[in-house]
Amino acid sequence: MKIVKLALLVMGLLLPPMVSASAQAGDTVTKTFELTLNGEVPEGQAFNVSYNLTGADGAAFLPFCGRGSDIQCEGGGTVYTVVAEVGAGKSIDIEFVRVMTETETAETFLEYTETLDSDQTYSAAYTFPATAGNDKDMPDQLPDTGAGGLSGPGLSVGGLAAPLAIVLAGCYAALRRR
16 A cells, blocks of 8 residues: 555656546546645644545545655645546545644645546645744734734634635636636
8 A cells, every 4th residue: 555655646746737638437537636835834744635436445545745755844835746546437525634743633624525527636735824933024013004904913824824725725726627
């Protein structure tokens, strides 16, 4: 199983995404998954995509970086890619997952279901909030312009990162299907 995961990871790093017309039942389609990590990634992080095909016995996990991969997770806009060949015409449930290895907790930050009918690339992004000493670009107080804004007491940029990434990734996937 480990060899299969490594082969899929290597394929994801070496092969460009392919685009085809609609696939026929019995054919395979190529699903390319991309993850962009923004911000400074803390130690002990791992990211993967898992998918479950209708009628399959369990989910498949493809590591982007961190545990299960030989690649260290880095931020700053680093893009990771994995590829899977799957049977056409089936329904697939997909989850992009962040794992905090110290606490063994996982966070699904993007999930969706679709029918496999053509080669497709899915992209997601995860942004880590600024850390202490790394937020020099933000002033202590913003000017009161009367226009409102996303900054202020009680509103955490980190708390908005995951929902914003989900919305943006969903929009991006929908636009890529057109």
